[in-house]
Amino acid sequence: MTIWKRPPRLYVRLAFLAAAILLLWSSPKLLVQSSMFVAICSPIASRSISAGIGIGLAFAGIALLRSRWFCRYACPMGLLLEGVSRIGLKRAAWWSRLPQLGRYAALATITGALVGYPVLLWMDPLSIFSGIFAIRIAADLISGILAGALILLSLASGTVWCSHLCPLGGTQELISSVRLHFQIRDKTSPGLQGIAGRRAFIALATGAGLGYWAQRARAMQSKSEFLRPPGAVAERDFAGICVRCGNCVRACPSKIIHPDIGSVGLTGLLAPVVRYEKKYCREDCIACTRACPTGALQPLSMDQKRAYVIGEALLDASLCLLALEEKDCDACKRACPYEAVQIHWDEAQYVAYPIIDSHKCNGCGACEVACPADPIKAIRVWRITNDELRITNYKNRRD
């Protein structure tokens, strides 16, 4: 590349970066969907399609003609990492002999998606880039943890991510190898044979195996307590389809969605969970369901959202200030937007306490936030382990 050619490419890259950041504020889901890796895997995994993946597929079309064009011109994460890797540190090029792992990661994820669990989708660089912007409150620093790891990696080892590890780069190589296979002119190119072989087989097997295992493992996690944002698909699929882009975390005006560490185990790492501390899931908001690029959170209408069961509010009367006759409290009843809480007079015990109508309660957490019991709230939203129960409710309101 000659020196006079460089500036134009930089301009193009900066323009794409600006576009990416613009998208983050206007339509964050499109940014992630413009990753062809996501655009290919998540519809397969979630068995649902969103118009936005058109952008990703368009880029896939370009990849068919020019492999790695996306990397060279469009990828904001690549630009960031390249910038970082220029910071003068002495680096070992230990990785130069490594195989191109990115394409096997992509292969494993696509087969995983076919099984229902796209194992390495969370490695998508555009999602990782989005994640940086979900860092708003200290607790969400971990939204940027993947980006942080990549930056550290680039500081220490240069552009290993882009050249060897990135599954989005790998996807482009897979796509262009399809073209090369049919391009007879270029006989030196290995074409599809180049990737077929032992490694590819291992990748396929690993993707399918891991995908199957992860789904089983997730089913077993049913005992732990955590809540997913409204619109979340069945728990056994959720953490796989979710790309950890942080869009939902960022979209939530109540700031109740957090990337998880620990409560859902390894397979759920960094996937969004809902915690009711200061705010609840508002009855007039569907922001997170609209921000999800992969369908891990299904887009809901306002009616569907109100019917979507996040969890169920349950009362521990031994903590309730009203039941203990300490205060004339009915904070939960007042707070409930769905009128699911009533104060019940128990003539036999000669005491009053709130009772919750589980048909009206969608687990929005308004009562939990309002409950003044200290240090443990008397009324809290608990997970409903039965996904059928949780999800069918809102699906009936599809029309």
Next chain:
Amino acid sequence: MARDLSRRELMHSIAAGGLVVAGTMTPLSSLLAYQDPKAVRGAQAPTAAGARTSATVVDGKVIQPRRELEILRKTGVLVVGGGPAGTAAALSAKRLGVDVTLVERYGYLGGLATGGLVLAIFPLYGGNNKPVILGIGEEFMKRLDKLKFGIVERNIAPDYPTIDAEAFKYVLADMVLASQVNAYLDCWGVDAIIDAKGSVRGAVFESKSGRQAILADVVVDASGDGDIYAAAGAAFEKVKDNIGLDSRIGNIDIEDLTGQNREHVTGNRDKIQGGRPTRGTPVVAFEGHVGSPTPAPHTNWINMKGPVADGLDVAEVSMLELKHRRALWNNLEKVRSKPGAEQAYLLETAPQIGVRLTRLLAGVKKLTLQQVKAGTKFKDVIGYSGGSPEFQIPYGCLIPAKLENLLAAGRCISAEMQVAETTRLIPVCWVTGQAAGIAAALSIKDRCKPRDVDIDKLQSELRQQGAFLG
């Protein structure tokens, strides 16, 4: 009552009223209703000479004959009910220099806040823990602040204060005595007086002095139940609410009862499991409620929600009075089985049963839940209710849709039931009471109907008296 004033209290009340003018003391008679020459005193015989006025049975129906009533007093502002709203109304009206008369059916002031043993003063704060209830309510609490064991947990939002009922009775008695408000206690308002046009001209009372009338320019109905506006024919909504009976329990040592230690441990709290509760009816066996601490040492306050019942049905209320008191003794026996509480005793059950909502006025405006949730701002705002978020209360909620010369204050104002569940609370009753009192006084000074009171004047007078209007 007044006869028993000690010399010290008397001096205090006179000094507080600022009545020492140029070396001459204002005659005591002008301070105290019972010595007021205008007042009619003693049991009153029927007037129409020799006429029998007892009820008679005519054709199986009980008939009360017509009779002329003795006029107990002519006044400017007549406040019926001496609870949080009524005391706030009377004291605030008096500050505008009009003649004010306050009548209460029981022998003390404070209503449910003292006689009902409702000791928790809530909600005082808005969304961001900002105090939104100032004005006369804040004055009351400042007075309580100065008393030993008068009030605890002041100004530590979102926690709210707990008061001592006797301290508050004292504060109110002292302020009323010092204010030159004419007060009649042990005196029930039983009817409204209306003129030919249907406008309110006063109210009829029943006391040991018999059935007497008080004529007034404006009446503030602060009876909690809208007794006077109902009698005068104003439209209202009748509702039912939980009726309980609060109590105080003494000599409990299982808690830090000084009110200083906020991390107190209470009754069942030590059994905290924190595990997933079952759905539906809670499976807890309550082993005696000890309630929560009050300002008084070793004394706890026990709140009772009670069943939903009709607070205007004497039979229902009587049954609850009896059942609640029986239940409170049974509770005490359970409490005594707790370690450290063996010597506990039932200090008192509230003299006054805990009726929450009965009548809700059909006012010029009716405050709706939707307005509250939308944070509606009113041109005729007279104050705020605490809550998250806080909300405005318009003057129109105190004015009957049609009836003239009457304002409502306290828990019986014009609001939807769900809103009234908040506007009925003590601090909000102070707010509506103060506004009603000032508006009534202004209507006399400006010779207009209460509904025509100049809102700017009302708001500026409220601000002058320290109220918070945003």
